[in-house]
Amino acid sequence: MLAIFYIIILMKVLSHYRVIDHTADLGIEVFGQDPVSLFENAAEALFDLITDLNRIEPAESRTVLVCGQDWADLMVNWLRELLYMWSAEEKLLGEARLKKLEENRLSATLYLESYTPEKHVIKTEIKAVTYHQIRVWPSSSGWKAQIIFDT
């Protein structure tokens, strides 16, 4: 029963993004029905690459405000903010809920858990969210974003 539950979660996660393979680095293409789900799914994708999401049990929450010049800039700044929580504060993101989203700003509630080596696994070290080939665009089936990480 538990296994089926995990598979469902895994499918949910996988359906939101795909990995683009590149020589030196790691890129993803993220999908969302609308901008809100696109930004939430991008956050989830980032932490799905970093860790095993199933092992995160959020124990704290906080609100963040992020600004950008346009959708693409906002996306990079949003993921940078989340990555900072991990790389500087050792907090893993369980869930992100957007409260407000415009093309040049967003506010969101983050549900976090402090990293515990005995409990969590680190799959990939993502060192930075780059501007390289960044794209956020509406498509016929919803919204899409392409993001390249430095690993």
Next chain:
Amino acid sequence: MTTANIEKIDDYCWKIPKTGAMRVPGVIYASSSLLEAIKGEESLKQVMNVASLPGIVFASLAMPDIHWGYGFPIGGVAAFDLETGIISPGGVGYDINCGCRLMTTALCEDDVKNRLEELVVALFQNIPTGVGSTGRLKLSIKEEKRVLLEGAKWAVRQGYGEDSDIEHTEDSGCMTGADPDVVSEKALERGRKQLGTLGSGNHFLEVGVVDEIFDQKVADVFGLRKDQVTVLLHSGSRGFGYQVCDDSLVAMSRQVKNLGLELPDRQLACAMIKSPEGERYYSAMICAANYAWANRQMLTHWTRETFQRVLGIGPRDLKMELLYDVCHNIAKKEKHVVDGKTKWVCVHRKGATRAFPAGHEAVPRVYRSVGQPILIPGDMGTASYVLVGTEIAMTKTFGSTCHGAGRVMSRSQAKKASKGRSVQRELLEKGIIVRWTGRSTLAEEIPEAYKDVSEVVEVVHEAGISKKVAKVRPIGVIKG
């Protein structure tokens, strides 16, 4: 894929003539087989993009280990006029002053052979490695700012090493012009905990043996001899440098429109060298460069301690001396001859090493008769090289050469290629003991994931932009 029009200059040098928005031509150092591999990537397009940036002089250069990077290619060299040119964080890279240092010892392979495993395990225990690893000391912000101002000199003053280490470090381990007040709180916070850590990915510490000497005269001056045990260290400015780069990219991308520039890639974000934004980045970048030198200096100290303890010998018998420390991700204001005139330029080396010739004032006195030592790490299964700088590099590449092997496989391709194999055992069969932290580090860093370092080195040697001195074979490796 690149559709660039490429003209052959000679067997090791190729030119992309000026077209479209390019202000200068592109020049690529490569053998014909390396060039074929490079053509399959986007990196030649990136060489052309860099050639279109304001104030670039002479050419947009590429070393034979060039590969795709963000904005600027890795293995790229570009110099900009101080008055009319730009400075770009993407032309330096995230890991500011990522670099290498090589230590020589009085030991030969037989002295360590039977204790090698013990030695590698002890190094692995004493040197913090891995993702987000934190150091043995947690600095106050005030003390961290001293590190940013003083670099390796701070570390030596704290007891991590000797004065001769400073003399044998590029820029004496401390660039002038650091301003800690322009660094963000985020960068300070990340840096505070990570000083004195190796890091992860392609960073390593390698115990090696001098396998071959190509130039006896220069090797004698460098203090290298066949069968000698050496230690090669590859690390950078950790999370601190990443945050400085990130913060500067954000700031520059906001004001790049004011320059009236249409950038083909946002990661090329830049500012005029002589602008508040440009000056702020340069000062912050120097802080990160100094941080990296302090970091490598501390790791050096712990390496010495570990060797002495495991082998039960004193510092005089070990004689672990720093041969040299080079950085390969940096922007520097240097004097060069451009179109027959001596002028100051800002040289960006992203995955490229400085290669100054004999007689240059920046070369440490002890090496000045032969030229600056250059350290080229290979992958963990093959070899690393010691080269020396040349006059040809000064006239053709702003005194620059290659920096390493360069990846040919993505990390996930490497993981697939190593599935079902024991990389550790394969290395052991080659006589290399390895210890690592990250669960996929070893799979991602398999030797075949990299270009053949010997082929890369052959190109720079034949092109004359540096000369081979010695080859070092790894026997023990620790990785993050």
